[in-house]
Amino acid sequence: MIKYKLICKNCDNLFDSWFSSSKEFDKLKKIKLLNCNNCNSTKIEKSLMSPRVISKSNSKNNLIKNEEKKIKYFKNKMRDYQKFIKDNFNYVGKNFAYEARSIHYNKKKSKGIYGTATREDVDSLRDEGIEIQNIPWIEEKEN
Numbered sequence: 416m417i418k419y420k421l422i423c424k425n426c427d428n429l430f431d432s433w434f435s436s437s438k439e440f441d442k443l444k445k446i447k448l449l450n451c452n453n454c455n456s457t458k459i460e461k462s463l464m465s466p467r468v469i470s471k472s473n474s475k476n477n478l479i480k481n482e483e484k485k486i487k488y489f490k491n492k493m494r495d496y497q498k499f500i501k502d503n504f505n506y507v508g509k510n511f512a513y514e515a516r517s518i519h520y521n522k523k524k525s526k527g528i529y530g531t532a533t534r535e536d537v538d539s540l541r542d543e544g545i546e547i548q549n550i551p552w553i554e555e556k557e558n
């Protein structure tokens with residue numbers, strides 16, 4: 416007895432079947448007595464692929480897809496957040512430390528500001544009691 420892995424060319428169904436010899440397989444195939452156990456098609460071939468490899472790569476693809484979904488979701492959240500900041504805060508770019516001090520010391524009435532600051536700027540601003548928040552920022556071109 417020989418066990419073959421068979422694949423249906425019609426629906427890609429993989430299944431095992433036993434034959435007394437390899438000739439029996441050819442004979443049954445010729446007189447169309449080999450049927451797919453899923454769709455009944457007679458387009459049956461011996462499969463050289465192991466079904467385990469197929470399911471393995473499938474689940475790997477799904478994992479990657481899930482990760483991509485998560486990243487996309489996170490990026491969308493970040494964009495909403497960034498939009499909120501852009502709408503409600505003034506962008507001051509690299510002048511952030513200067514502007515933050517002028518608001519803090521002059522009690523200037525102002526919308527909040529956002530911009531870029533060096534690590535040292537952030538540390539010294541915090542030492543001076545100026546409230547700063549670090550936010551991760553996604554550049555639009557990163558799409």
Ligand SMILES: [Zn+2]
Pocket residue numbers: 423424425426427428451452453454455456
């Ligand atoms: Zn089939």
